[in-house]
Amino acid sequence: GDSVTQMEGPVTLSEEAFLTINCTYTATGYPSLFWYVQYPGEGLQLLLKATKADDKGSNKGFEATYRKETTSFHLEKGSVQVSDSAVYFCAGYAGGTSYGKLTFGQGTILTVHP
Amino acid sequence: GAVVSQHPSRVICKSGTSVKIECRSLDFQATTMFWYRQFPKKSLMLMATSNEGSKATYEQGVEKDKFLINHASLTLSTLTVTSAHPEDSSFYICSATGTLVYNEQFFGPGTRLTVL
Numbered sequence: 001g002d003s004v005t006q007m008e009g010p011v012t013l014s015e016e017a018f019l020t021i022n023c024t025y026t027a028t029g030y031p032s033l034f035w036y037v038q039y040p041g042e043g044l045q046l047l048l049k050a051t052k053a054d055d056k057g058s059n060k061g062f063e064a065t066y067r068k069e070t071t072s073f074h075l076e077k078g079s080v081q082v083s084d085s086a087v088y089f090c091a092g093y094a095g096g097t098s099y100g101k102l103t104f105g106q107g108t109i110l111t112v113h114p
Numbered sequence: 115g116a117v118v119s120q121h122p123s124r125v126i127c128k129s130g131t132s133v134k135i136e137c138r139s140l141d142f143q144a145t146t147m148f149w150y151r152q153f154p155k156k157s158l159m160l161m162a163t164s165n166e167g168s169k170a171t172y173e174q175g176v177e178k179d180k181f182l183i184n185h186a187s188l189t190l191s192t193l194t195v196t197s198a199h200p201e202d203s204s205f206y207i208c209s210a211t212g213t214l215v216y217n218e219q220f221f222g223p224g225t226r227l228t229v230l
Contacts, residue, residue, distance in 0.1 A: 034218075036221075041224075041226075042223055042224065043118075043120070043207050043221040043222050043223040043224040044158075044207065044209075044221040045221070046218065046220075046221075049218070089157065089158070093219075101148075101160065101163065102148075102160075102219060104157045104158050105157065106156070106157045107155075107156070107157045109155070
């Protein structure tokens with residue numbers, strides 16, 4: 001079945017550092033891919049998405065490019081802030097008979113220190 | 115647009131009682147709603163998928179008689195935890211998808227259930 005594998009955390013960075021959180025997926029086709037962010041005590045918010053190969057999703061300074069050749073969708077940000085501290089989830093949606101069902105990675109806890 | 119609400123945000127109940135959690139899509143029609151359970155520092159576990167007007171589809175290992183799901187309208191789904199026990203304590207999150215944006219789920223803020 002489909003699976004999403006994320007870089008294990010936790011990740012601890014200083015403010016203004018560069019962030020990369022790796023995500024790779026395994027699927028029979030080419031799923032739509034998403035990054036969600038979860039702040040403490042809250043639900044998930046969509047951060048960015050890409051629906052086909054070579055698409056780049058971007059939002060709030062975060063970027064991720066859908067790489068078909070490496071089946072990856074790594075999340076990057078050039079300069080993190082303390083307010084970026086949260087849990088980040090990579091997810092894929094395969095469609096077809098599993099309509100709407102997202103497959104989540106295990107989540108990566110990010111802590112940014114001043 | 116695309117707001118999903120959950121109520122209550124936090125509930126504490128005694129062991130053996132039942133608890134109902136509501137999930138509402140506020141500004142779009144949700145043809146499909148999903149219920150997830152999240153353990154501390156863990157990823158989301160899909161419990162069930164519900165389509166408006168039909169029975170929910172439960173994931174393997176999820177007791178359908180314990181976690182009753184009703185999706186009676188295009189804007190409301192409910193999850194009832196029956197005869198709750200301390201091991202049911204968790205963070206429950208719903209999400210909804212519909213005709214608003216293809217392939218995208220919109221998540222509620224979650225409900226923290228604590229069973230004493």
